[in-house]
Amino acid sequence: MGGVAALERDAERRWLPAGDPQSLPRLDAEAASRNAAGEDVHVVYSARGDRFMIVPRPKAAA
Numbered sequence: 001m002g003g004v005a006a007l008e009r010d011a012e013r014r015w016l017p018a019g020d021p022q023s024l025p026r027l028d029a030e031a032a033s034r035n036a037a038g039e040d041v042h043v044v045y046s047a048r049g050d051r052f053m054i055v056p057r058p059k060a061a062a
Contacts, residue, residue, distance in 0.1 A: 015053040018045060027052050 014030065016023035027043045031054050034041050040057045 015046075015049075015051045018050045018052055023052050027054055030054060 014027070016027055018024075024043065031041050031043050034054070041054050042057055043052055044055055045052055
């Protein structure tokens with residue numbers, strides 16, 4: 001797997017282009033496995049760059 005199909009890393013974020021119909025299902029599956037491993041992440045859409053990203057969930061204010 002390489003090129004655009006590969007997950008791109010940006011610090012703790014992973015992203016895929018929104019124009020690819022496989023992007024969201026792949027990121028949803030990866031987010032689910034990362035959540036099962038103890039991370040607290042979710043998939044969001046970023047209009048800037050037109051992409052879906054896995055990002056850490058914001059921490060609730062105490």
